[in-house]
Amino acid sequence: MRAVFGSDVGRQRSHNEDSVNVFYKNNQLLGVVADGMGGHAAGEVASGMALKFAEEKWNQLEEPLTEDAAVTWLNHLVRTVNVHLYDYSEANDDCRGMGTTFAAALCSEDFIVITTVGDSRVYSWLQGSEARQITEDHTLVNELVKSGQISRADAESHPEKHVLMRALGTEPTIALDTFTRDWSDCSHLILCSDGLTNKLSSLQMRAIMESEGPLEEKTEKMIQAANEAGGEDNISLIIISHDSDGETR
Template sequence: MQIAYRTDPGKVRSNNEDSIGVFNDHDCLLAIVADGMGGHAAGEIASKMAVDFSSVRWTEREKTLSKEEAELWLNHLVRGVNLKLYEYAETHEACHGMGTTFAAVYCTSEFMIVSTVGDSRVYKQTKNHRIVQITEDHTYVNELVKSGQITEEEAEVHPKKNILMRSLGTEPTIALDTVTLDWSDCTHLLLCSDGLTNKLSNGKLSEIMEHEATLHEKTEMMIREANNAGGEDNISVIIISKDGDGEKQ
């Protein structure tokens, strides 16, 4: 496996509230995109704390986990991050209400465990080169789509599309969306914050992924295209390749 990643503040915001974590050893890796939220610098604190906590847990884990053990470990990690952030916000007045999205993949050459909270996404690129979203946005607008009140096209321009229904750190407990997949119909994984997906369609993401370029160059292309489309938000991208094409960052 190979991995490339980049985060960028975008063209409008002076600070970057996104954080990326990439941890790799023993033929397995953990990749995380966290998009923080909250007043002042609280969003930046939340996303960084989420990644830093994950780093500690990564070093403490058993080095070789079965598929079932990896799913249990990742679920424990997400719950642990949530409680850590919640307790910190409760005891630091400036951070009251802070939170973060969390898109995480525990990946080996045989399987991947995906868990997300919020609207940071994980996609897979299939062997026929299609980009398919394998996570669900925990947003108010997505609830409207699921209940049939609006269409997916209307959701793209809805004024409340950024309202989250679920995030880490805002409540003491959290509902989890965790799924286990294998590589049978998948060549690449893409993790990203909504600073990318609010600007680039699935078609555009597929087009970039199909370029004859290294993984690092593809992350650069995605950042550049999102910034060219306005760049109003922070942008974070991680690409994982099973077959090892591209550059390891």
């Protein structure tokens, strides 16, 4: 297993409110993408705090996690980060109302545990296949799609596309979407903020994943493609490879 990540401010924002990193320990890794929101620099504060807290908790682990233990650990992490951010925003007027999305994948050679809050996504990819979104957006538009009020196609251009129904730090409690899977039907995971997915289709992501070159180059290509398509938002992603041979095919 290995992973690379990248983040870019985009072409229209003055600063980057995304935070992204990958942490390794005990032959396991944790990848996190957080897309902050809030007035002034509050979004940057929220995503940065979430990432820093995840790193601190990860570094406290002494032994590899079993699959069940990984689920418990990741759920506890999300709940703790949520309370930490909420309490901070309540105590600091300049950060009142701040929040962040949170997409995390805890990976071992045998299993994957994934959790998301908000509209940062996780995709799976296997050579010869499209990149498949395996997480659910916690957005108003997605709720409208699920209830049949609008179509999936209409959702792409809906004026309230960016309205989140769930984010870390905005409420004292948080609903969790955590699930497990294995590597049987994918060789790579892609974690990303909406600055990427609002600009690249799954077919475009597939084309880049199937292109020649190492993971670092593919990460750069995705960021470049999102910027060339407008780059209105910050762009962040992680590519996690379970099958290193898939990097250059």
